[in-house]
Amino acid sequence: MGFSLSAAAAIIGVSILLAIEMIVSTTVPTFTEVHDSYDKLRDRSIEQIQTDINITNVETYVNGSNYDHNITVENTGSVSLVTGKFDILINGTSYNFECSKAYLYPESEAYFNVTNLAGSESKKLKIVTNNGISDYYEYTIP
Amino acid sequence: MGFSLTGTHIIYFIASVIIAGAVSGVFYAVVGNVTNSFSERGDRVQDQLDIEFKIINDPGNIPTKGNDYLFYLKNIGRVEIPTSNETFYIFIDGEIVVTANYNFSDSSIQPEELTTLYVDNSEISTGNLILRVVGPYDIEDEFVFTIP
Numbered sequence: 001m002g003f004s005l006s007a008a009a010a011i012i013g014v015s016i017l018l019a020i021e022m023i024v025s026t027t028v029p030t031f032t033e034v035h036d037s038y039d040k041l042r043d044r045s046i047e048q049i050q051t052d053i054n055i056t057n058v059e060t061y062v063n064g065s066n067y068d069h070n071i072t073v074e075n076t077g078s079v080s081l082v083t084g085k086f087d088i089l090i091n092g093t094s095y096n097f098e099c100s101k102a103y104l105y106p107e108s109e110a111y112f113n114v115t116n117l118a119g120s121e122s123k124k125l126k127i128v129t130n131n132g133i134s135d136y137y138e139y140t141i142p
Numbered sequence: 143m144g145f146s147l148t149g150t151h152i153i154y155f156i157a158s159v160i161i162a163g164a165v166s167g168v169f170y171a172v173v174g175n176v177t178n179s180f181s182e183r184g185d186r187v188q189d190q191l192d193i194e195f196k197i198i199n200d201p202g203n204i205p206t207k208g209n210d211y212l213f214y215l216k217n218i219g220r221v222e223i224p225t226s227n228e229t230f231y232i233f234i235d236g237e238i239v240v241t242a243n244y245n246f247s248d249s250s251i252q253p254e255e256l257t258t259l260y261v262d263n264s265e266i267s268t269g270n271l272i273l274r275v276v277g278p279y280d281i282e283d284e285f286v287f288t289i290p
Contacts, residue, residue, distance in 0.1 A: 004155040008162035015166030019173040026177040030184030037191035040220050044194070048218075085254040087216065092203025094214055094256065124200060130254045132196040132218040 048131050052077035055127060055137035056109070063116055067141055071097075071112040073127060075104045083110055085130030090114065090123055190279045194219035195251070197275060197285035204287055210260040213273060213285070217251040223277060224250045225257050232261060233274040239265045 057072040069090070075081055083099040100111040112127070122140040198216045199205075205212045217223050225248060227241040243262035251257045259275070268289045276282040 004151070004158040007155060008158040011159065011162035011166050012169075015170050019170055022170075022173055023177055026181050030181050033188050034184050034191070037188045037220070041191045041194075044218070044220070082254070087198060087214070087256050089198070089200050089203075089214070091205075092200040093205040093212075094258075124203060126198075126200045128198045128216060130218075132198065132216055134198065136200075 044131065047079050048133060050078045051081065051129055051131055051133040053081070053104075053127065053129060053133065053135045055125060055135050058123075058125060058137060058139045060139075060141045066116045066118050067120065069114040069117055069123075069125075071114070071125065071127070071137075072109055073104065073112060073135075074109045075106050077133075078106050079131075080105050082130045083112070086112070087128040088112060088114060089126040089128070090117065091119075092124075186279060189221070190281065192220040193223055193278055193281045195223060195275075195277060195281070195283055197273065197283050198256070199285065199287060201285070201287040204289060206263070207260070209263050211263055211266050211289075213259040213261065213275075214256055215246075215251065215259055215275065215283075216256050217253050220253060222250050222252050225259075229278050230259075231276045232259070233272075233276070234261075234265055235272055236274075 052075075054074045054076045055071060056074050059070045059072075061068045061070065071088070081104040083101055083104050086097075086099070088095050088097050095114045095117065098113045098115075101108075104110045120141040122138065125137040125139070126134055127137075128134040194217075196216050196218050198214050199212075215225070223229075225246040227244055227246075230246070232239040232244050239261060243265050245260050247258040247260070261273075266289060270286065270288050273285045273287060274282060275285075
């Protein structure tokens with residue numbers, strides 16, 4: 001009777017140990033990954049708060065019957081920005097562009113060129129940074 | 143008499159091992175199911191935290207192409223977002239847009255990239271409107287715009 005009880009206790013004990021091992025091996029990585037995602041979310045939010053740009057000037061040059069637009073953007077925030085991940089909307093439409101710098105550091109300026117754009121009317125420009133912060137600028141092609 | 147006592151012990155032993163094994167098996171299976179569910183829930187929470195997107199249009203200048211209005215969705219989260227009319231639901235002024243009337247230019251958006259959402263112009267009237275885009279795991283963004 002005593003031996004039977006010991007055997008049963010041993011089986012249940014081993015089962016409990018295996019279950020604890022399973023719980024620990026599953027929950028620890030899950031908590032770590034969720035915590036990592038929270039960290040990244042917090043970092044993204046802080047970066048967005050610290051990101052700011054200012055479109056300081058737009059110059060246009062005649063290119064055949066169209067115009068090239070040279071846009072000056074200053075980083076007025078405190079985060080370095082990847083210019084290749086910016087988006088430029090002119091009168092609401094997204095255009096491809098070239099930029100003078102790969103990174104736009106705080107207190108620095110970069111030049112964005114949008115070439116061969118039709119129309120000489122007034123333009124409303126919107127530039128969106130890689131993390132979704134934007135600035136507007138209105139100008140008229142003379 | 144002695145043999146029957148030993149036999150009784152053997153029967154007790156076998157019965158206790160069988161019962162303990164059954165209890166252990168059920169316990170182990172239940173713990174396994176709970177930990178699997180916990181892990182899957184953790185994955186979902188992780189995805190909810192990692193997915194973030196934003197409609198970046200100029201609210202006064204919504205571009206058109208053919209019969210569609212174009213809306214730009216930028217992935218400002220941490221992971222690639224699958225874009226289809228099965229993973230995204232679109233609402234204009236609270237009314238759901240039928241899946242046949244919108245589509246995306248890409249099947250997914252990488253972090254910091256842009257995709258274009260095409261919405262059929264039959265779904266959009268003039269005036270001030272609210273576009274609500276609901277993506278995977280109910281992550282959503284709202285955008286107020288004007289069609290002159």
